Ligand SMILES: Nc1ccn([C@@H]2O[C@H](COP(=O)(O)O)[C@@H](O)[C@H]2O)c(=O)n1
């Protein structure tokens with residue numbers, strides 16, 4: 001069996017007047033993430049980790065932010081299509097481990113719903129998706145609540 005690791009990282013800016021979408025679910029917050037799509041930064045990092053493990057470039061290569069068809073798109077659609085691409089190349093998903101850097105809101109209460117949602121979209125067990133949250137102790141752009149960043153690692157098997 002061939003085992004391959006992939007890593008993804010993404011950042012989106014927090015602004016007023018946008019909904020906050022994270023891990024496929026909407027979270028009540030005073031501001032939301034800015035992007036061409038719904039700006040679900042967690043899903044974008046996860047897509048990049050999946051694509052990286054399969055050596056299939058990155059999210060912007062497959063879903064360019066210059067294309068009207070992706071304007072305000074639900075990132076769950078991008079994740080579903082990414083998973084299809086990597087399965088078509090013969091890979092199975094082993095597990096994903098994701099860390100969200102956000103000063104606010106508290107994400108722990110939302111993590112079970114995110115895991116359930118992502119597991120459904122990816123057609124994997126919830127047990128195979130780990131999501132963790134950390135502040136950056138008020139340091140840097142995440143600490144100043146200017147944005148949210150996400151790191152994702154996945155393991156694929158062939
Ligand atoms: N947006 C966040 C950030 C953190 N958490 C949880 O709080 C714990 C402590 O955070 P530190 O940054 O002080 O280490 C962290 O381990 C998470 O469990 C959260 O829910 N939402």
Ligand SMILES: C[C@@]1(CO)OP(=O)(O)OP(=O)(O)OC[C@H]1O
Nearest residue numbers: 035036037044060063064065070
């Ligand atoms: C998702 C896409 C496409 O709508 O746009 P954004 O929401 O701007 O996200 P980003 O992570 O900057 O890049 C990937 C994109 O091409």
